[in-house]
Amino acid sequence: MVWFGEFPSDSGYVNIDVTLSTPQKDIFIAGRFSGKVDFDIDSSVSNIHQSPYFQSSSGTSPINDDQPYLLRLDSNGAFKSITKYNLDTMQIGNNAFTLGVINDLLYSSNNELYSSGYFRDTIVFDSNFTFGAKGIDGFVAKHKSSGKLDWVRHFEGQTKLSECFSRSISFDSLENILVSGTFSDTVNFDPDTNQSILNSQWPYRNVFILKLSNNPIRTSLTYFQPTLTNARIYPNPTQSELWIEREENAAVNLFLFNAQGQLILTKRSFNSLENINITGPPGLYFLKSIFKDQTKTHTIIKH
Numbered sequence: 001m002v003w004f005g006e007f008p009s010d011s012g013y014v015n016i017d018v019t020l021s022t023p024q025k026d027i028f029i030a031g032r033f034s035g036k037v038d039f040d041i042d043s044s045v046s047n048i049h050q051s052p053y054f055q056s057s058s059g060t061s062p063i064n065d066d067q068p069y070l071l072r073l074d075s076n077g078a079f080k081s082i083t084k085y086n087l088d089t090m091q092i093g094n095n096a097f098t099l100g101v102i103n104d105l106l107y108s109s110n111n112e113l114y115s116s117g118y119f120r121d122t123i124v125f126d127s128n129f130t131f132g133a134k135g136i137d138g139f140v141a142k143h144k145s146s147g148k149l150d151w152v153r154h155f156e157g158q159t160k161l162s163e164c165f166s167r168s169i170s171f172d173s174l175e176n177i178l179v180s181g182t183f184s185d186t187v188n189f190d191p192d193t194n195q196s197i198l199n200s201q202w203p204y205r206n207v208f209i210l211k212l213s214n215n216p217i218r219t220s221l222t223y224f225q226p227t228l229t230n231a232r233i234y235p236n237p238t239q240s241e242l243w244i245e246r247e248e249n250a251a252v253n254l255f256l257f258n259a260q261g262q263l264i265l266t267k268r269s270f271n272s273l274e275n276i277n278i279t280g281p282p283g284l285y286f287l288k289s290i291f292k293d294q295t296k297t298h299t300i301i302k303h
Helices: none
Strands: 009-021 027-038 048-050 067-073 079-084 086-088 090-092 095-097 100-107 113-126 129-143 149-157 163-171 177-184 186-188 197-199 206-212 218-224 231-234 241-246 252-258 263-269 273-277 283-291 294-302
Touching (some): 009 100, 027 100, 067 113, 113 177, 231 294, 252 273, 263 273
Parallel strands (some): 100 163
Antiparallel strands (some): 086 113, 090 095, 177 206, 186 197, 241 273
16 A cells, blocks of 8 residues: 545545546546545645535534535645535525536546536536536536636536436547436537537436537537337438338327427328338437337437
């Protein structure tokens, strides 16, 4: 063992969710804390932080008063800096409930740090970046080599049922940023332009893969939905004609939506083999089928 440290807490706790070691041997630790915590492992030095709902008079903190933190230590475990993403907490009676998680960290060749995660209610990254969530929203944040926050991308749920969990973050060969995770209901992945609003059939969660440039401008977005196990839809991608092959001749209602959620075609079929034509422009389409008491949605790509 080279060294060992702990973060003493007063009537609270500290969670470590993810760690990252840099080429300079610094160590980043991201997690959540509640109550009153000393983030300096040197017992002779104090670097104390407390969560907003910590009650100093009683020395207690209401349950679920989690606050995300981003801690930097040197190779010997000495404290260098700490950043907190402050949450405005939803309070019910004497209890406070927060949700803010940093899921992953990424370090660039320019010594810049990226974090991805999600939050509920309101999160304050700094005075320039404050976001509110109707449900649970995702985010990606970039810190400059100086530690100063550069930008934050917010993936905005459109209803109280919306959930977006940004989980993994990485670079491609050009150092574009790749973010993957899951979402449900309706999420706007590009609030600046409102051109990347995706829908899933709540409460089912879909997988998304998002590519950002370092600007950060969205460059592409892909997502995947569960598909029917007893039907075959082809070709996908398609030029226009789409075939739906099923195992039985029974009534099924088909609904085709464009990427903006507009209904552009409906069809009721009694055939085990049915075809439809997508007459709209190239892009993403969603084919919803209602068969007996089952509703399924397929993602269709038109070239």
